[in-house]
Amino acid sequence: MTLPPLVCTLVDASVDAAAVVDRKLELLYFNQQYLRLAGLRRRELVGRRVRGMCHEHFGLETCTEACVASRSFELGRTVRVDEVSSGRLGLRLIVVAIPLVDSSGEVYAVIEQYRDVTAEGRLQDNYRALLERERAQKHLLAQEVARQTAELERVNESLLAALTEVSRVARTDGLTGLANRRAFDEQLRDLLARAERRRTPLSLILFDLDHFKRVNDQFGHPAGDQLLQEFARALTASVREAHLVSRVGGEEFAVLLPGASWEDGQRVATRVQERARQVGLGTTASAGVAGFPSDADDAMELLRAADWALYAAKRAGRNCVVCARSLRDGAPRPRDGGTDDELLALRTPENVD
Structure with missing residues (x-):
């Protein structure tokens, strides 16, 4: 699946560990913070399923990112789990799953974010900034999706009309107008x-x-x-x-x-x-x-x-x-x-x- 550039920009701009997963819970994209949190190199993550990553690399005790992503796909909305304990990393995390919706209203991917809430003050500042950037990026993304969708619909209508005519001509006798x-x-x-x-x-x-x-x-x-x-x-x-x-x-x-x-x-x-x-x-x-x-x-x-x-x-x-x-x-x-x-x-x- 090819992600819109704005989605990748949003993930890269995240101050927290962030990744994009599809319905099979396979990693489509992730930022450097996600690599650091997992303690892995990029080639070790490409194409990997996120199910099982929680305990093996993040040391999460009460919830997994797979659970959050699945719920986000199912509900079609952002799912947040607060104060997840990471014994291996010695951190308390907030896990957030944000659905990405196409022009037909279907969720095609989910952005997962891991927020370090060890220092409550830093959490509040960073989270507000993230939400502001997210709204701006979503607004730009929605505008671009709307423009491309309208253009694609126009192209599809023209293509369908052309294909219909080609099919009709290919199946019609030119002299009598009957089927050939x-x-x-x-x-x-x-x-x-x-x-x-x-x-x-x-x-x-x-x-x-x-x-x-x-x-x-x-x-x-x-x-x-x-x-x-x-x-x-x-x-x-x-x-x-x-x-x-x-x-x-x-x-x-x-x-x-x-x-x-x-x-x-x-x-x-x-x-x-x-x-x-x-x-x-x-x-x-x-x-x-x-x-x-x-x-x-x-x-x-x-x-x-x-x-x-x-x-x-x-x-x-x-x-x-x-x-x-x-x-x-x-x-x-x-x-x-x-x-x-x-x-x-x-x-x-x-x-x-």
Whole structure:
């Protein structure tokens, strides 16, 4: 822990033995008077815990600095123990623990002071002077902490806004404004884990625009981009707010439906196709539907099952919805023996366009 310079200055300015300890009661800082009182060299104290120092080095008989520091942390206020007898040193001491409070009101450290009260007159003069210096130092420290806290809050707000924007951009498809593949993968993993915990279904729909390459070739990429944007709007307007819509590839889109079975997914996919026809996009979309746990046990299987169903829809003539459960021997389900190589074999130009 790095202490504010003013705290170290306060400790150094103390006419009595003084040290700063953290919540673990480890020494963070101490002055020369503390070294002399302990009868140790600096390297013998660095990083040492104060618990046990009382009897071993100070010879205190009735109270320990560990007790005082712990009480100061617990109570959040200065704790003082008067007239502690030090048989080894032949002194009577006052042990004072002063909490250091941060801007949130939490005690982050305690200053411990050992005052020699053998001569009562010297005690009174020195203690008044110490309190006056302490008030002045605390006032300066509070002003500095307030200034730095305000500045840190401004920096944190700016940083948070920047990080939020970076995260949004990193998870958003720039053309359609939908979630991108990275966000989709995260959503699929998280939603599937939640579905497993709650034992609820999850369905996945994959859409692929039919003959999209022809649109690009015939009318140019700007027309293709406009078609993607229009389909994204039609897709978003056809699903519920709880459904998560993503663009996962060039002309490929995905919808995750938490709590929905594959039958629910089939109905949503049909509704999306009807919506696309109503708005007159000038093209159609094929869809593949798969569900958890009916068609897959994990995220990879679920994605693969929906992919098989999608390309089965392509082979069936496009502009239709195929569910993984309905696939027959001509297009085996992945869990029935379909492999990635077989799926890649389906991705021929005539199937994927």
